[in-house]
Amino acid sequence: MAGIIGYGAYMPRNRIKVEEIAKIWGADAPSYKKGLMLQEKSVPSPDQDTITMSVEATKYALKRAGIDPTRIGAVYVGSESHPYAVKPSGTVLAEAVGATPEAHCADFEFACKAGSAAMFVCMGLVDGGKIEYGLAVGADTSQGAPGDALEYSAAAGAASFIIGKDDGVAKVIDTYSFMTDTPDFWRRSYMHYPRHAGRFTGEPAYFKHVLGCANGMMEKVGMKPKDFAYAVFHQPNGKFPMRVGKMLGFTKExxxxxxxSPTLGNTYSGSSPMGLTATFDVANPGDMILMVSYGSGSGSDGFVYEMTDKIDAVRDLAPKTREKLDSDKVYIDYGTYAKYRRKIRMGE
Amino acid sequence: MRDVAVIGVGMQKWGELWEKSLRDIFTESALLAIDDAGVDHIESMYVGCMTSGLFAGQEHLGSLLADYLGVAPIPSLRVETACASGGAAFRQAFFDVACGEHDIVLAGGVEKMTDVDGGGATYALSTAADAEYEVYHGVTFPGLYAMMAVAHMHKYGTTRDQLAHVSVKNHHNGSKNPLAQYPFEVSLDQVKNSVAVADPLNILDCSPITDGAAAAILCPLEMAGKLSDKPPIKILSSAHATDSIALDSREDIAWLSAVEKAGEIAYTGAGLTPSDIDFVEVHDCFTIAEICVIEALGFFDRGKGGTGAESGETAMGGRIPVNPSGGLKSKGHPVGATGLAQIAEVTKQLRGGFGERQVEGATIGMAQNMGGTGGSCVVHILGSV
Amino acid sequence: MSTSARYWREIPQRYRLEAAKCTSCGKQFFPPRLVCNGCGGREFEATKLSDKGKLATYTVIRIAPSDLTQQAPYAIGIAEFDGGLRVTAQVADVDFDELKVGMPVRIEFRRIREEGEAGILCYGYKFVPVR
Structure with missing residues (x-):
């Protein structure tokens, strides 16, 4: 099976606190903080988007991978906020990191699952012998409508993975996917903000698919929660991944x-992939990790990884995700946030 | 090569000339120069203009302006080297006469800058910088000069006050120039507290957006007495030098090597040294520019230009009066016209009897006109005969 | 509005900071040139700007060109890289009080500008402080 050769995560420096958003809309901040377990979220600057964050995350991944980028045979960026409606993000990424011209490239979209979908496909191409290395990125600068519950969580970040046929830092033991047609969250063409189906996004959507995928994955490899050192679930807020983990029998630890997500927010396609990078940062050789993504619409990809000895040699070659999240940040007010996210109607 | 003299100069009141078009402004100043010289015809003309295409949607100025001046079909050519276009047009006219091709030649400069909005003007001016490696990144002209200022302050300890003193001094001089766009005094505090444009430069460190033109009539020195009753002013030397237009490609960000080079050529050509110059009109598009220019021209040691205005050495009556006209800061800076306005000022000073702005006893004056951040520089030394 | 070609042909420099070194005198250029202004040489080897430099000078643009007014105020600087190469770019993610000559910076990939609402998005390098 394929392995993760290098990994990296990037998030913008700006943060906005839940209180700052709640204040504007007269909402009850403590209930959001407690109910959704959200403190603050990342906000992109006007010069940051899915493409720029993908490039920076990939530079970190390449530092850890230590490979010649021209050996990358596939470049896939998964996002629901590709800067262009038509024109790939992946081509910019590939040019910027020097992976052109001999590579397959296409952009992926599957709500919050697009990043793991890119990883899944790269693993398949590596296993099938089609490519030597694949580059898979999950990145988003998602927008929630002003005042909507999603505005408290929609954040920006990217995770990048170099996937190859050697073991790398983490062997991919197996993968599994689970999906149905479930319209819980969507954004129609030309619409600026997504819509969601309220509480329907919970049980029949997130929980059904994450549970279905996690159980199917564990059954496929014959493992139980206690066999894993760590588990990473899609994090639309702070509460859902903890709750689904508990339902499956995983501990908080x-x-x-x-x-x-409590201090990053929901980075959509970057969400569980970024969580995986933070987990790699602390994992030890031999540790088993379960990852289950979720994308509305709906589906989940499951992965079982086994950390190798190489992780100790590469984890310090690029910024660690949690350290970057906690250390380099500035708080902005709602006015600045509205300006950065282009929520203010400008003169022609 | 024949010796060449300036026998006529002209410039109208500069400012926001809402009612006047580019062709009106140019023709007015050209007629002033023609009448000043008292000639009844011209044989050839050169027009300095940086970017009438962007400012006024008009290129092909040579022919347009010859036609409106009523002198077509004489040869007429537009000359461009950014903000030094006026000086360069004058230099072409000088060669035209010196080489014997024509006897009476007009050099003019013009810019009509107020037919575009602020953003349009900023953009038009920015085309004098490197489009792909400076402007692309959001650099403005005040920004480029601000970076020269920061480098100069860091390297030599030049102060914010010293920058402001340049503006105070030039506005003081300009307050005595009725043709200046802003003929009023400003205080040190006003400059330092004016609107920030690009740190550390404020709006009162910057030359303004101006409509204006200026012109000069040149002829062989030996024919000057016959053609005009104005005292001829001899062109002692003409120099032009270039440098990278990208500031980052220079060896020293705080040094204007094209100005140094043009100055050297001009001094050598005239057989003079900086101490022989009685006064100088320099290209103070920003306060820091004057400081860097007076160093590069050898009036001050490297790094010491900041003391010029502060100590009074560059004031009227000082060791080397700089910008008796008020400079670009007070007089205005219609980019293509500036080089010719400098020639007009130097000529009038050297003729003498120039009223309260007269540099006492001046017999040799210099004009230094610069393009971009110093990517081009034209220097002329003129002398009374 | 200019065509995509003008942007596209600068991609090796904008995205990958590709520079050139004169094979006869060793002088480096960014962007690459066809003739060395040091020795007149016409042969170059491809090099790449290192991703760490130091600010040689800087300013904060308060009055911006019309297409960047939404980003103003922003810092811009000239940074010096290994081999003495200097490059102009915006300084992102900086508190303006932090700016000083000699400040270590590194390169990040950012969106530099966009050609109106419907035109192409233009990317490239910015400096960010090394923290």
Missing amino acids: QIEPGWL
């Missing part, structure tokens, strides 16, 4: 290292 298994989930915590990759549980970034």
Whole structure:
């Protein structure tokens, strides 16, 4: 099976606190903080988007991978906020990191699952012998409508993975996917903000698919929650991944290292992939890790990784995700946030 | 090569000339120069203009302006080297006469800058910088000069006050120039507290957006007495030098090597040294520019230009009066016209009897006109005969 | 509005900071040139700007060109890289009080500008402080 050769995560420096957003809309901040377990979220600057964050995350991944980028045979960026409606993000990424011209490239979209979908496909191409290395990125600068519950969580970040046929830092033991047609969250063409189906996004959507995928994955490899050192689940807020983990029988300690959403927000396609990078940062050789993504619409990809000896040699070659999240940040007010996210109607 | 004299100069009141078009402004100043010289015809003309295409949607100025001046079909050519276009047009006219091709030649400069909005003007001016490696990144002209200022301050300890003193001094001089766009005094505090443009430069460190033109009539020195009753002013030397237009490609960000080079050529050509110059009109598009220019021209040691205005050495009556006209800061800076306005000022000073702005006893004056951040520089030394 | 070609042909420099070194005198150029202004040489080897430099000078643009007014105020600087190469770019993610000559910076990939609402997005390098 394929392995993760290098990994990296990037998030913008700006943060906005839940209180700052709640204040504007007269909402009850403590209930959001407690109910959704969200403190603050990342906000992209006007010069940051899915493409720029993908490039920076990939530079970190390449530092850890230590490979010649021209050996990358596939470049896939998964996002629901590709800067262009038509024109790939992946081509810019490939040019910027020097992976052109001999590579397959296409952009992926599957709500919050697009990043793991890119990883899944790269693993398949490596296993099938089609490519030597694949580059898979999950990145988003998602927008929630002003005042909507999603505005408290929609954040920006990217995770990048170099996937190859040697073991790398983490062997891919197996993968599994689970999906149905479930319209819980969507954004129509030309619409600026997504819509969601309220509480329907919970049980029949997130929980059904994450549970279905996690159980199917564990059954396929014959493992139980206690066999894993860590587990990473899609994190639309702070509460859902903890709750689904508990339902599956995982402990808080298994989930915590990759549980970034309370201070990062939901980075959509970057969400569980970024959680995985933070988990790699602390994992030891031999540790088993379960990752289950979720994308509305709906589906989940499951992965079982086994850390190798190489992790100790490469983890310090690029910034660690949790350290970057906690250290380099500035708080902005709602006015600045509205300006950065282009929520203010400008003169022609 | 024949010796060449300036026998006529012209410039109208500069400012926001809402009612006047580019062709009106140019023709007015050209007629002033023609009448000043008292000639009844011209044989050839050169027009300095940086970017009428972007400012006024008009290229092909040579022919347009010859036609409106009523002198077509004489040869008429537009000359461009950014903000030094006026000086360069004058230099072409000088060669035209010196080489014997024509006897009476007009050099003019013009820019009509107020037919575009602020953003349009900023953009038009920015085309004098490197489009792909400076402007692409959001650099503005005040920004480029601000980076020269920061480098100069860091390297030599030049102060914010010293920058402001340049503006105070030039506005003081300009307050006595009725043709200046802003003929009023400003205080040190006003400069330092004016609107920030690009740190550390404020709006009162910057030359303004101006509509204006200026012109000069040149002829062989030996024919000057016959053609005009104005005292001829001899062109002692003409120099032009270039440098990278990208500031980052220079060896020293705080040094203007094209100005140094043009100055050297001009001094050598005239057989003079900086101490022989009685006064100088320099290209103070920003306060830091004057400081760097007076160093590069050898009036001050490297790094010491900041003391010029502060100590009074560059004031009227000082060791080397700089910008008796008020400079670009007070007089205005219609980019293509500036080089010719400098020639007009130097000529009038050297003729003498120039009223309260007269540099006492001046017999040799210099004009230094610069393009971009110093990517081009034209220097002329003129002398009374 | 200019065509995509003008942007596209600068991609090796904008995205990958590809520079050139004169094979006869060793002088480096960014962007690459066809003739060395040091020795007149016409042969170059491809090099790449290192990703760490130091600010040689800087400013904060308060009055921006019309297409960047939404980003103003922003810092811009000239940074010096290994081999003495200097490059102009914006300084992102900086508190303006932090700016000083000699400040270590590294390169990040950012969106530099966009050609109106419907035109192409233009990417490239910015400096960010090394923290």
